[in-house]
Amino acid sequence: MTPEDRFPGPEHPDSGPRHQPDLDVLPYGTYYEPEPTGYAEAAYESETYSGYGGARWLEQHWPAGGHDPQGQAQHGQHDHQAQAQAQAAQHGGHTPQAAHPGYEPTLVDHPSPAHGGEDPPTIELGPPLPEPGVPYHPYPAPAPNEPPGPLYVVGDVHGYLDELLAELRHQGLIDADGHWAAGRSRIWFLGDFTDRGPDGIGVIDLVxxxxxxxxxxxxxxxxxxxxxxxxxxGAAKYGDEPVQSTAGTASFLAAWRLNGGQQHDLDRLEAHHISWLSRLPAIGLEDGHLLLHSDTTAYLEYGDSIAEVNDAVHDLLADEGVDEWWDCFRRFTKRFAFRGDGGPMAVHELLDTYGGTRIVHGHSPIPYLTGAVHADDGQPPHIPGPYVYADDLAVAMDGGVTMEGRLLIARLPI
Structure with a gap:
């Protein structure tokens, strides 16, 4: 049974090819593993690089100061900005709905050691305001004809804040204090900030x-x-309000709990988090890379352009009811559309509609996508890097951090 089969309900015939629930039928693809640079090769060979242990190891051994991918150190300039950002994060007064005692959840996103789940967001924010009495020193603006900086993508984080900090440091994108050190670089997170891991709100605050x-x-x-x-x-907005599901009466709160929802994240969710998350786009296009969270063609059901899809999702979250919201959630939980013989055709359908020459996505953990999760030796899955498949048209970025894989960050193109 594939993860999406855990969401029984009415199927949408135009939401992409539905592959056989057999993870032993593997897509043809290869791992991308960049050459280690600026970091001890032993870190790539050590078993402790997986899951919790790898991030802890990186954090303990990563030298203070980090590395700027453009060769320009930018340390020490961000402290007042981070303090101002943290001060701004104190505002907002959202009170999440309480869980209904004794409610039995009925839906699961995908199997994992504890629960299951998938996906992440994006919005552009202005620079933080300085604290009173602290001078503000902005970074120099780029020259009019200066080319854009390097492009990075980040796979599913799922609340693993320490692992995210460690990998961002390793890539030279933040400094030892957790502040931006990447100059004019561009970073896209591919979704799924929360659930399963220990600090989803901390991840959102960092981003x-x-x-x-x-x-x-x-x-x-x-x-x-x-x-x-x-x-x-949906769990914060609708709580235990019933939704239409062929699996029986269910609710967002019940499904969220089964999919790794952490009560302390819901308790700390504030109005500014909700506002930011609600305005994230569903699709992005950058340097010919079509960026999606989910490996599904369900995006085609929301519009024929990137702007139409993003507007449709935002309008739904703003105005529609619980059943429409639930249906959107179910559609974007579908997966594996780019696997197998029909995978390249599904990729081309999206590229022909929205543009780009290659899809980069999260959502489906690479160990499930390739079948590596079925290893018989009891060891965590070995994920050397992003997975390139579907005739080299698709790049999978969910390294399976929730199953002791890796939290992947990669510079595009690969």
């Missing part, structure tokens, strides 16, 4: 902080709307 710091540096940090953003926001 919001980096978005402000990147904008001040002449770069940007953006994110996509993942299915777990839809689920998390």
């Amino acid at each position: 919001m902080q980096l978005a402000a710091e990147a904008a001040a540096a002449g770069g940007y940090c953006r994110a996509l709307m993942g299915n777990h953003e839809l689920l998390f926001l």
Whole structure:
């Protein structure tokens, strides 16, 4: 049974090819593993690089100061910005709906050691305001004809804040204090900030902080709307309100719990988080890369252009009811559309509609996509890097951090 089969309900015939629920039928593809640079090769060979242990190891051994991918150190300039951002994060007064005692959840996104789930978001923020009495020193603006900085994508984070910080440091995108150190670089998070891991709100706060710091540096940090953003926001907005499901009476709150929802994230969710998450786009296009959270063609059901899709999702979240929201969540939880013989055709359908020459997505953990999760030796899956498949037309970026894989960050193109 594939993860999407855990969401029984009415099928949408135009939402992409539905592959056989057999993870032993593997797509033809290869791993992309960049040459280690600026970091000890032992870190790539060590078993401790997987999951919690790898991030802890990186954090303990990564030298203070980091590395700027453009060769320009930018450390020490961000402290007042981060403090101002943290101060702004204190505002907002959203009170999440309480869980109904004794409610039995009925839906699961995909199997994992504890629960299951998928997807992430993006919005551009201005530079943070300085604290009173602290002078503000903006980064120099780029020259009019200066080319854009390097482009990076980040796979599903799912609340693993320490792992995210460690990998961002390793890539030279933040400094030792967790502030933007990437100059005019561009970063896209592919969705699924919360659920399963220990600190989803901490992840959201970090991305919001980096978005402000990147904008001040002449770069940007953006994110996509993942299915777990839809689920998390739905749990906060609708709680135990029933939704139409052929699996029986269910609710967003019940599904969120089964898919790894963490109560402490819901307790800390504030109005400014909701506003930011609700405005994240569903699709992005950057340097010929069509950026999606989910490996599904369900996006085609919301419009024939990127702007139409993003507007449709935003309008739905703003005005529609619980059943429409639930249907959107279910559609973007579908997966595996780019696997198998029909995979390249599904990719071309999206590229022909929205543009670009290659799809980059998260959502489906590479260990499930390739069948590596079925290893018989009891060891965590070995994920050397992003997975390129579907005749080299698709790049999978969910390294399976929730199953002791890796949190992947990659520079495009690969």
